[in-house]
Amino acid sequence: MKLNALLMCREHESLTMLADALQELAIDQEACVSEPHAMELLALGHYSALLVDFDLPGAAQVVHMARLAPAQRRPVVFAVISELTDVGSVFQAGANFVLYKPLVREQVLRSLRAGRAFMQPDRRRSSRQKAESLVYLRFGDVCPVPALVLDINEDGLAVQASEPLPAAELPLRFILPGTTYMIEGSGEVTWADDTGRAGIFFSELTPAARRQLKTWLSKQDKRKPRSSVLVRTAKSRLAANPAH
DSSP states (O other), X not given: OXXXXXXXXXXXHHHHHHHHHHHHTTOEEEEEOSHHHHHHHHHHSOOSXXXXXXXXXXXXXXXXXXXXXXXXGOOEEXXXXXXXXXXXXXXXXXXXXXXXXXOOHHHXXXXXXXXXXXXXXXXXXXXXXXXXXXXXXXXXXXXXEEEXXXXXXXXXXXEEESSOOOSOEEEEEEEOTXXXXXXXXXXXXXXXXXXXXXXXXXXXXXXXXXXXXXXXXXXXXXXXXXXXXXXXXXXXXXXXOTTO
């Protein structure tokens, strides 16, 4: 299977050079210009490499989310940075290679060749590939926080966010994996750890959304209990410790 790359970049000159280098190395490519779009693409598909311009808002969050993926789905990350960027923070976010602006073709090709040895091929056609989605969580008046959906059941979700989530009641929306149906409602973060994993209990869904969810779950070949364990265990903990 072929290698492929996701580019998060909006500078025309940099994007052109990166695209040309990837083409020369026979690596398929897809481009986006924003954090939300990049998060969605990473959740819905596998990419062998991720090239991110750190001058764009949300770049570090995109890289961090990509590095939280299972090893077989984890892209090699190339950070495109300017001379004012803190290199230490870039590597701390999860970058494997750094490309300095203004980009030099030889440097880009050299880094891509070095990283290619660690790239996993595109396995999206494999029947074993787990379908994934993003859930958007809104805390107060801030922009929605995207999180990767790990598991779903009738009670709630298990998610992986790029940062720890606070215990709170909040609006949420997500597309059922493998469909175009949007589930909207509200949920309660009943358990969270310092890695960004959390259990969210559905406190309110419309009747139509619950029907769609039940139908989707009934079509799955194998039920995955991880989210129910996260959600129900969390609710038991809260019941035992109401002060928390």
